[in-house]
Amino acid sequence: xxxxxxxxxxxxxxxxxxxxxxxxxxxxxxxxxxxxxxxxxxxxxxxxxxxxxxxxxxxxxxxxxxxxxxxxxxxxxxxxxxxxxxxxxxxxxxxxxxxxxxxxxxxxxxxxxxxxxxxxxxxxxxxxxxxxxxxxxxxxxxxxxxxxxxxxxxxxxxxxxxxxxxxxxxxxxxxxxxxxxxxxxxxxxxxxxxxxxxxxxxxxxxxxxxxxxxxxxxxxxxxxxxxxxxxxxxxxxxxxxxxxxxxxxxxxxxxxxxxxxxxxxxxxxxxxxxxxxxxxxxxxxxxxxxxxxxxxxxxxxxxxxxxxxxxxxxxxxxxxxxxxxxxxxxxxxxxxxxxxxxxxxxxxxxxxxxxxxxxxxxxxxxxxxxxxxxxxxxxxxxxxxxxxxxxxxxxxxxxxxxxxxxxxxxxxxxxxxxxxxxxxxxxxxxxxxxxxxxxxxxxxxxxxxxxxxxxxxxxxxxxxxxxxxxxxxxxxxxxxxxxxxxxxxxxxxxxxxxxxxxxxxxxxxxxxxxxxxxxxxxxxxxx
Numbered sequence: 092x093x094x095x096x097x098x099x100x101x102x103x104x105x106x107x108x109x110x111x112x113x114x115x116x117x118x119x120x121x122x123x124x125x126x127x128x129x130x131x132x133x134x135x136x137x138x139x140x141x142x143x144x145x146x147x148x149x150x151x152x153x154x155x156x157x158x159x160x161x162x163x164x165x166x167x168x169x170x171x172x173x174x175x176x177x178x179x180x181x182x183x184x185x186x187x188x189x190x191x192x193x194x195x196x197x198x199x200x201x202x203x204x205x206x207x208x209x210x211x212x213x214x215x216x217x218x219x220x221x222x223x224x225x226x227x228x229x230x231x232x233x234x235x236x237x238x239x240x241x242x243x244x245x246x247x248x249x250x251x252x253x254x255x256x257x258x259x260x261x262x263x264x265x266x267x268x269x270x271x272x273x274x275x276x277x278x279x280x281x282x283x284x285x286x287x288x289x290x291x292x293x294x295x296x297x298x299x300x301x302x303x304x305x306x307x308x309x310x311x312x313x314x315x316x317x318x319x320x321x322x323x324x325x326x327x328x329x330x331x332x333x334x335x336x337x338x339x340x341x342x343x344x345x346x347x348x349x350x351x352x353x354x355x356x357x358x359x360x361x362x363x364x365x366x367x368x369x370x371x372x373x374x375x376x377x378x379x380x381x382x383x384x385x386x387x388x389x390x391x392x393x394x395x396x397x398x399x400x401x402x403x404x405x406x407x408x409x410x411x412x413x414x415x416x417x418x419x420x421x422x423x424x425x426x427x428x429x430x431x432x433x434x435x436x437x438x439x440x441x442x443x444x445x446x447x448x449x450x451x452x453x454x455x456x457x458x459x460x461x462x463x464x465x466x467x468x469x470x471x472x473x474x475x476x477x478x479x480x481x482x483x484x485x486x487x488x489x490x491x492x493x494x495x496x497x498x499x500x501x502x503x504x505x506x507x508x509x510x511x512x513x514x515x516x517x518x519x520x521x522x523x524x525x526x527x528x529x530x531x532x533x534x535x536x537x538x539x540x541x542x543x544x545x546x547x548x549x550x551x552x553x554x555x556x557x558x559x560x561x562x563x564x565x566x567x568x569x570x571x572x573x574x575x576x577x578x579x580x581x582x583x584x585x586x587x588x589x590x591x592x593x594x595x596x597x598x599x600x601x602x603x604x605x606x607x608x609x610x611x612x613x614x615x616x617x618x
Contacts, residue, residue, distance in 0.1 A: 128616045129316040131597070134329050134338035135609070136470045137322035138498045140297060143279040144269050145217040145226035149498050155266035157300065157320055158610035160285025163191055163210070164264040166605040170367070170523050172260040176205065176270055176286060177248075186255040186559065191248045191263075198307040199272045200290040207241035207248045209272060214239060216273040227506055230267045232538045233527040234259065257559050261523030266607050288313045288612050298322055314615035324469050333359070333592060340593040340600045342609055345472045347404020353592050362591045362601040365417050367520045370407055370476060370584035372465070373505065373513045373531075377542035379461060380511055384443035385489075386579040389463075390429035391436035392487045393480055399585040402479045403472045407585030412572045413529070414519050415586035421569030428577045436487045447488050454488040462490045463511040468501050473514040476584045505540050516587055518606065524564070526555055529571060532580060541580075548574045 142159070144151035154160040163177035177191040197205040220226030235253040242249070256262060275284040282291045288308050293301040300320040304313035321338055323329045330349035332338045344350045353359050374380045380389075399409040408416065411429070416422040440446070445454045445461065453460045463484070467477035474495060481491035491512075496504070505513050519528045530536045533552045534544035551571050558564050575581055591609070593600035599613035 128596075130319065131315040131317070131340070131610075131614065132319045132321055132338040133610060134321045134323045134332050134341040136324055136342070136498075137297060138470070140499060141280045142283050142291065142294070143220075143226070144266065144271065144283070145220035145228050145230075146280065147226070147499060147502055148228050148267070149502065151228050151266040151269055152607065154269050154271070154283055154285060155287075155607045156609040157302070158287040158289040158318070159283055159291060159302075160266075160269040160271050161287050162264050162266065162268050162270065163193075164260045166261070166264050166523065166603070166607070168604050170261075170520055170604055172258060172264045172523060174260075175264075176210070177260075177263075180260060182259070186257065186259075187252050189250045189252065189256075189259050191250070193246045193248060194309075195246065197286055197309045199275070199284050199286055200305040200307055201272060201275055201284050202307055203272055203275075203284075205270070205286055206243050207246050208243050209274075210248050210270055211239050211241040212273050213270045214268060217267065227502070228267050229538055232530055232536070233265060233267065233522050234262045254556055255559065257561075257564075258523060262527075264605075264607075265522050265527075289318050289610060308612075311612055314612060318610065320610075326469070326472075333594070336594070339597045340591065340614065342591055342602075343471055344590060344592050345403075345406050345470075347406060350404075350406070350590065350592075358595060360593045360595065360597070360600065362593075364589050364602050364604055365408070365415075366587065366589045366602075366604050366606060367415055367418055367518055368471075368516055368587035368589065368606070369410075369413060369415055369519050370471065370473065370514070370516045370587050371413065372477075372480070372582035372584065373510070373515065373541045374543075374580065374582055375508060375511050375513070375541050376544075376580075377508055378511050379456060379463070381542070382443070382445075382456065383579065384439050385445060385456065385461065387429050388436040388439045388443075388445075388487060389484055389489065390579050390582060391432050391439070392489075393483045393582070394431050395583070395585065396431070398476060398479050398483075403475055403585075405588075406472050407476075407587055409585045411576060411583050413532075413575055413581055413583065414525055414568070414572055417586065418520065418525075420525070420565055420572065422572075424569060425573055425576060429579055433486060440487065452488065453490045460490060462492060464494060464509075465491050465512040465514070466494045466496060466501050466504055466510045467514040468496055468498050470498065471516045471587055473516060473584075477514050480582070480584070508540065508542070512582060514584070520605075525568060529555075529568070532575060543578070543580050545574055545578055545580075 139149035139153050141150045144154050164172040165175040178194040179192045181190045193207050217230050238251045240249045272284040281294045289302045290305045302318040326346045329341045333341050395409040399407040410416050411427040414420045445456050447454045467473050484491050519525050530538050532543045551567050555567050589602045591600050591602040598617045
């Protein structure tokens, strides 16, 4: 294993050296890559091979995270939407007609003006891709509209929505609505043209992005001439790349021992936040997990406290609801319907007739061994969670087959229903509140990939769509959480504590509550 890790480390170093060789010669001191203060090397997991925001949710996030594209609005640390590419708006009393003024003086990285028409084309493109089945980002999950029109003379975009929205500005702060020049002569999947501080020069499939400063950037000085996004899948290799000086910044060091070393060293800066992320596993109720007793027994077999506090080393906080305990949605009022109890889990299965009748160690249902396919990928400790969770489940006589894949493949298998359990880590308040996230369990939604159905949950979700009073919304959301808990609808891993680690040569590498923003102009050479 040690030899393997040394090889991976060497490969990372070789890749960075090849990318930065030309930039290193004759540069001033400071920064990594041989003392090049004009280049930033950023190590992260590769969440998507495509950079077309319409193609897949992860791609939209990448365009925002890498500083390529921006949205009309941007979240602050309180998850409030602040003006960005749009500097002001008006809304009617019904909250169904929204007029957004596009900020003057903004250009795309190719020099074209950001006009109202360009904004409309970008949003329409993403919706058209969804409609035609070419993209699975599904912006309609968060905003449904009847019309969208541009007035270039006044610089205004008018959106008439199909239903009232308490805060459409927050919806449009989601990376699903990142604004790109869809008329540009580049391939959107490889080189999307946005308004962010950096622009893609070359995409090296699956390994890195070579980027440079956007000379047309509208919002201040861009600190680095060059930016290299280095894809590092293995968490320990990510730490080793930072330790060796091959990268300046890494997102989410999730190996407990590595993170401890980074925090205890005087060579690094560490930014952490208890954000709104939930690590969970979808439970596909269109398959064998459609059996209520089986789902409940599975959840009762899992030792959440040990997994979060020992196996993962405190990177997650244990919990049992789809919304983190840190958010103001009534977590303390909820009751865990499936607490850790192996004996009770076995009893539930026995009484349901799900028994091991042939003595092979595994229980049967409808005459067949119960085998669960459990999909995962190597990000934010999901692989470690999956392995430990599978071991817990096997103790009650249920066979689990782990399939490790990449983020894009896992997403496609989720959409196609090709799984029993599927680990993921989601920001639960992607548009400032959890309504879009909760749609994952609304039976009438295209985003319900797990086949869950509960009439009372659906009724409450539909009430939430039109309720504008915040206190009433919170009460409804609390009730919806308890329904999911009682129905054993979701396998909750825990609530993720995000971090960003950087060398002392860099300042401003901070992690945000809405982790849509990794590469910003705040990251710059240390003074």
